[in-house]
Amino acid sequence: MLTPEQLIAAQKTQLNALFGLTSKAFEGVEKLVELNLQVARTALSEAAETAQTVLSIKDAQELMALQASLLQPSAEKAVAYSRHVYDITTATTSEFTKLAEAQVADAQDKFGSVVENATKNAPAGTENAVALVKSAVAAANNAYESMQKAVKQASEIVENNVNTVTTTALKTSQTARAPKRAAA
Template sequence: MTITPEKIAASNKVAVESLLNVSATALSSAERLAALNLNTARSLIEDSLANLKALAEAKDPQAFAALQGSFVQPGTEKLVAYYRGVYEIATQNQEEITKLLETQFAELNKNLNTALDDAAKSAPAGSDIAISAVKSALAAANSTYDSVSKAARQVVDIAEANVTTATNAAVKAVGSTAKAARKSA
């Protein structure tokens, strides 16, 4: 196996492209997170001003208390929506970077197998056992990586389902509490 300047240049080009792809993905996620934060802040200010105006126009203490209770549910829903947005951005970023890394990992495996095949062609007699052992170890490592990757995806899916269920339950509980508070006011 001969390492030529062209192979080194091609390898460097792939590494730089991979770094640029990861950087672009991270920057895109940062932009989306900044937009989410800006929109959430804008909405919070607008809602706060509207709520203050409504409270200032309340005619009696019961109306004031009822208004306060009516602000809880929408505020909670917006808070949950914000955290869902942050979670989605983070999850999408992680998925995109994972795909990029998996592509690089597959390319590395392909290159290693090609290098081993090239080495086998020019290796002295009897070295085929060592090359087979290295290929077997590489296959075992790939299998382990696949198993761990699948298990990690299952854990993420389960955690995501649990977070969604807990979030929905919390929103419903706050809604019920707010309704009960308005009725008693």
């Protein structure tokens, strides 16, 4: 049986975990807001600069050249922005995962202690039931660990794919710009 002190301690632990997760969520949102403000500030500055340049254009050929010169950096900026958002999201998710894993490990330890105490105090003749409970707990722990490994592997695959796509997009962007620079 759990004592009131044990229940209160468990509730305090859960509350601390909740506030820890909330804090990490706010940190992630803060970083996203900061990134978006930086992007908006930069976009506003570049829009003003582009407007000034447009006002000084004398013919259609200059306008076409300006338009072409604006497209390529935009693609690179979009890739860089997406990468920053992905990095912030990944870091926040990683923090959530660490806290969740710590909570699960703590719960497993406590549950293991409860099962151990129950098996020590089990009446004679219940050895088969005790063995069944221990086996079920071990199977549940193994299933959880397997799931954790699968999620980590999937996360690594996604990370590698994002890195590959980002690298490819940047190389394509730079390759597309290279002939224009050589021609200019």
